[in-house]
Amino acid sequence: AKAFPHIRARDARAAMEELPELKEVARNQDRYGRLWELVEGLDALPRGIAMHPCGVLLSDAGLMDRTPVMPTSGEGFPMAQFDKEDVEDL
Structure with missing residues:
Protein backbone atom coordinates (compact mmCIF):
# COMPACT_ATOMS: atom_id res chain seq x y z
CA ALA A 1 0.00 0.00 0.00
CA LYS A 2 1.16 3.50 -0.78
CA ALA A 3 2.03 5.50 2.32
CA PHE A 4 -0.05 8.58 3.02
CA PRO A 5 2.14 11.71 3.00
CA HIS A 6 3.00 13.45 6.26
CA ILE A 7 1.00 16.66 6.66
CA ARG A 8 1.39 19.17 9.49
CA ALA A 9 -1.92 19.86 11.20
CA ARG A 10 -1.71 23.58 10.36
CA ASP A 11 -1.41 22.71 6.65
CA ALA A 12 -4.43 20.39 6.52
CA ARG A 13 -6.71 22.71 4.52
CA ALA A 14 -4.02 23.44 1.94
CA ALA A 15 -3.32 19.71 1.61
CA MET A 16 -6.99 19.08 0.80
CA GLU A 17 -6.66 21.21 -2.31
CA GLU A 18 -3.39 19.62 -3.43
CA LEU A 19 -3.56 15.92 -2.57
CA PRO A 20 -5.76 13.70 -4.72
CA GLU A 21 -6.49 11.55 -1.64
CA LEU A 22 -8.17 14.53 0.05
CA LYS A 23 -9.89 16.31 -2.83
CA GLU A 24 -13.17 14.48 -2.17
CA VAL A 25 -13.07 15.64 1.44
CA ALA A 26 -12.44 19.21 0.26
CA ARG A 27 -15.68 19.08 -1.74
CA ASN A 28 -17.63 18.30 1.45
CA GLN A 29 -16.60 21.36 3.49
CA ASP A 30 -20.09 21.73 4.93
CA ARG A 31 -19.78 18.25 6.43
CA TYR A 32 -16.13 18.33 7.53
CA GLY A 33 -15.46 22.05 8.06
CA ARG A 34 -15.47 21.91 11.88
CA LEU A 35 -13.24 18.83 11.81
CA TRP A 36 -10.53 20.72 9.92
CA GLU A 37 -10.74 23.62 12.38
CA LEU A 38 -10.03 21.16 15.20
CA VAL A 39 -7.22 19.49 13.24
CA GLU A 40 -5.51 22.84 12.65
CA GLY A 41 -5.85 23.66 16.35
CA LEU A 42 -3.85 20.54 17.22
CA ASP A 43 -0.72 22.01 15.66
CA ALA A 44 -0.13 24.32 18.61
CA LEU A 45 -0.32 21.56 21.22
CA PRO A 46 2.87 20.07 22.64
CA ARG A 47 3.79 16.72 21.14
Missing part, protein backbone atom coordinates in the same frame (compact mmCIF):
# COMPACT_ATOMS: atom_id res chain seq x y z
CA GLY A 48 6.08 15.55 23.88
CA ILE A 49 7.50 16.34 27.26
CA ALA A 50 11.10 17.38 27.66
CA MET A 51 13.27 18.60 30.48
CA HIS A 52 14.79 22.03 30.04
CA PRO A 53 18.55 21.70 30.55
CA CYS A 54 18.75 24.84 32.70
CA GLY A 55 15.41 24.68 34.45
CA VAL A 56 15.77 24.41 38.22
CA LEU A 57 12.91 24.94 40.65
CA LEU A 58 13.65 26.57 44.00
CA SER A 59 10.98 26.63 46.68
CA ASP A 60 10.41 27.00 50.40
CA ALA A 61 8.55 23.65 50.30
CA GLY A 62 9.22 20.25 48.78
CA LEU A 63 8.77 19.89 45.04
CA MET A 64 6.12 17.22 45.55
CA ASP A 65 4.08 19.72 47.62
CA ARG A 66 4.19 22.41 44.93
CA THR A 67 3.78 20.68 41.58
CA PRO A 68 2.84 17.32 40.09
CA VAL A 69 6.02 15.50 39.10
CA MET A 70 7.02 12.63 36.88
CA PRO A 71 10.18 10.54 36.85
CA THR A 72 12.73 11.12 34.13
CA SER A 73 14.75 8.53 32.31
CA GLY A 74 18.45 8.28 32.96
CA GLU A 75 19.21 10.56 35.89
CA GLY A 76 16.04 9.76 37.83
CA PHE A 77 15.41 13.37 38.83
CA PRO A 78 11.75 14.33 39.35
CA MET A 79 10.47 16.65 36.63
CA ALA A 80 7.69 19.20 37.21
CA GLN A 81 4.71 18.74 34.93
CA PHE A 82 4.04 22.48 34.71
CA ASP A 83 5.58 24.51 31.92
CA LYS A 84 8.05 27.29 32.65
CA GLU A 85 5.46 30.10 32.65
CA ASP A 86 3.13 28.32 35.09
CA VAL A 87 5.98 27.40 37.45
CA GLU A 88 7.00 31.06 37.78
CA ASP A 89 3.53 31.85 39.17
CA LEU A 90 4.06 29.38 42.03
Whole structure:
Protein backbone atom coordinates (compact mmCIF):
# COMPACT_ATOMS: atom_id res chain seq x y z
CA ALA A 1 0.00 0.00 0.00
CA LYS A 2 1.16 3.50 -0.78
CA ALA A 3 2.03 5.50 2.32
CA PHE A 4 -0.05 8.58 3.02
CA PRO A 5 2.14 11.71 3.00
CA HIS A 6 3.00 13.45 6.26
CA ILE A 7 1.00 16.66 6.66
CA ARG A 8 1.39 19.17 9.49
CA ALA A 9 -1.92 19.86 11.20
CA ARG A 10 -1.71 23.58 10.36
CA ASP A 11 -1.41 22.71 6.65
CA ALA A 12 -4.43 20.39 6.52
CA ARG A 13 -6.71 22.71 4.52
CA ALA A 14 -4.02 23.44 1.94
CA ALA A 15 -3.32 19.71 1.61
CA MET A 16 -6.99 19.08 0.80
CA GLU A 17 -6.66 21.21 -2.31
CA GLU A 18 -3.39 19.62 -3.43
CA LEU A 19 -3.56 15.92 -2.57
CA PRO A 20 -5.76 13.70 -4.72
CA GLU A 21 -6.49 11.55 -1.64
CA LEU A 22 -8.17 14.53 0.05
CA LYS A 23 -9.89 16.31 -2.83
CA GLU A 24 -13.17 14.48 -2.17
CA VAL A 25 -13.07 15.64 1.44
CA ALA A 26 -12.44 19.21 0.26
CA ARG A 27 -15.68 19.08 -1.74
CA ASN A 28 -17.63 18.30 1.45
CA GLN A 29 -16.60 21.36 3.49
CA ASP A 30 -20.09 21.73 4.93
CA ARG A 31 -19.78 18.25 6.43
CA TYR A 32 -16.13 18.33 7.53
CA GLY A 33 -15.46 22.05 8.06
CA ARG A 34 -15.47 21.91 11.88
CA LEU A 35 -13.24 18.83 11.81
CA TRP A 36 -10.53 20.72 9.92
CA GLU A 37 -10.74 23.62 12.38
CA LEU A 38 -10.03 21.16 15.20
CA VAL A 39 -7.22 19.49 13.24
CA GLU A 40 -5.51 22.84 12.65
CA GLY A 41 -5.85 23.66 16.35
CA LEU A 42 -3.85 20.54 17.22
CA ASP A 43 -0.72 22.01 15.66
CA ALA A 44 -0.13 24.32 18.61
CA LEU A 45 -0.32 21.56 21.22
CA PRO A 46 2.87 20.07 22.64
CA ARG A 47 3.79 16.72 21.14
CA GLY A 48 6.08 15.55 23.88
CA ILE A 49 7.50 16.34 27.26
CA ALA A 50 11.10 17.38 27.66
CA MET A 51 13.27 18.60 30.48
CA HIS A 52 14.79 22.03 30.04
CA PRO A 53 18.55 21.70 30.55
CA CYS A 54 18.75 24.84 32.70
CA GLY A 55 15.41 24.68 34.45
CA VAL A 56 15.77 24.41 38.22
CA LEU A 57 12.91 24.94 40.65
CA LEU A 58 13.65 26.57 44.00
CA SER A 59 10.98 26.63 46.68
CA ASP A 60 10.41 27.00 50.40
CA ALA A 61 8.55 23.65 50.30
CA GLY A 62 9.22 20.25 48.78
CA LEU A 63 8.77 19.89 45.04
CA MET A 64 6.12 17.22 45.55
CA ASP A 65 4.08 19.72 47.62
CA ARG A 66 4.19 22.41 44.93
CA THR A 67 3.78 20.68 41.58
CA PRO A 68 2.84 17.32 40.09
CA VAL A 69 6.02 15.50 39.10
CA MET A 70 7.02 12.63 36.88
CA PRO A 71 10.18 10.54 36.85
CA THR A 72 12.73 11.12 34.13
CA SER A 73 14.75 8.53 32.31
CA GLY A 74 18.45 8.28 32.96
CA GLU A 75 19.21 10.56 35.89
CA GLY A 76 16.04 9.76 37.83
CA PHE A 77 15.41 13.37 38.83
CA PRO A 78 11.75 14.33 39.35
CA MET A 79 10.47 16.65 36.63
CA ALA A 80 7.69 19.20 37.21
CA GLN A 81 4.71 18.74 34.93
CA PHE A 82 4.04 22.48 34.71
CA ASP A 83 5.58 24.51 31.92
CA LYS A 84 8.05 27.29 32.65
CA GLU A 85 5.46 30.10 32.65
CA ASP A 86 3.13 28.32 35.09
CA VAL A 87 5.98 27.40 37.45
CA GLU A 88 7.00 31.06 37.78
CA ASP A 89 3.53 31.85 39.17
CA LEU A 90 4.06 29.38 42.03
